[in-house]
Amino acid sequence: MTGDQTLAAEYALGLLEGEELLAARARxxxxxxxxAEVDVWQDRLAPLADHIPPRLPxxxxxxxxxxxxxxxxxxxEVVSLRRSLRRWQWAGGLSxxxxxxxxxxxxxxxxGPGDTLPDIAQGPVAAGPPLAANMPIAGTPLRLxxxxxxxxxxxxxxxxxxxxxxxHDHEIWFVPPEGELVSLGIVTPGKVVAHNVPDAxxxxxxxxxxxxxxREPLGGKPADAGAGPxxxxxxxxxx
Numbered sequence: 701m702t703g704d705q706t707l708a709a710e711y712a713l714g715l716l717e718g719e720e721l722l723a724a725r726a727r728x729x730x731x732x733x734x735x736a737e738v739d740v741w742q743d744r745l746a747p748l749a750d751h752i753p754p755r756l757p758x759x760x761x762x763x764x765x766x767x768x769x770x771x772x773x774x775x776x777e778v779v780s781l782r783r784s785l786r787r788w789q790w791a792g793g794l795s796x797x798x799x800x801x802x803x804x805x806x807x808x809x810x811x812g813p814g815d816t817l818p819d820i821a822q823g824p825v826a827a828g829p830p831l832a833a834n835m836p837i838a839g840t841p842l843r844l845x846x847x848x849x850x851x852x853x854x855x856x857x858x859x860x861x862x863x864x865x866x867x868h869d870h871e872i873w874f875v876p877p878e879g880e881l882v883s884l885g886i887v888t889p890g891k892v893v894a895h896n897v898p899d900a901x902x903x904x905x906x907x908x909x910x911x912x913x914x915r916e917p918l919g920g921k922p923a924d925a926g927a928g929p930x931x932x933x934x935x936x937x938x939x
Contacts, residue, residue, distance in 0.1 A: 726841035835934035
């Protein structure tokens with residue numbers, strides 16, 4: 701296979717990380733030939749999962765994962781472990797939703813200050829399918845990545861590649877079918893941060909739910925002012 705075909709296959713399998721993943725996503729949005737190659741691989745690979753029964757790892761497997769990650773979260777061995785886990789998830793027939801959840805559990809260094817991680821040894825808890833959304837940033841090849849994990853009432857917001865301008869912040873809003881917008885927090889440029897999701901929003905989120913991004917003063921929308929101008933929007937799809 702050519703380099704582009706290999707990259708497209710790895711992207712379709714969810715094996716890319718960090719800057720590689722961000723660069724591949726940017727190419728999907730700007731390079732029609734590469735996007736078509738990704739579609740080909742997704743069409744080839746997706747039906748395979750339909751013929752493999754879902755499996756959950758035994759409790760001792762989660763304990764071994766926890767032990768490895770707690771020893772050194774930044775070592776090359778842990779990076780290799782994360783890649784091996786993703787390949788094992790595909791081979792074992794785990795859904796993409798389980799892969800996203802495991803990636804969240806295995807990357808504590810990416811969560812925001814004060815966020816509490818669940819007990820890895822217990823394994824993921826089924827509570828409805830996760831949702832995902834990509835929000836392109838107009839005029840740039842960058843985008844925000846959103847992953848909602850129902851079991852954790854948590855919204856992962858990935859802003860890798862974005863930088864702060866020192867003048868504005870950007871605020872994330874849930875657009876309900878009726879009523880006022882609900883703030884889901886401020887974007888943290890250059891990081892992946894877990895945001896708590898209010899119960900009312902969690903109950904309303906579904907495939908097709910809309911998010912918008914507004915430009916605000918530093919610190920977010922002032923209490924005595926309306927929301928700033930909308931600069932981007934996205935809709936959730938079920939993983």
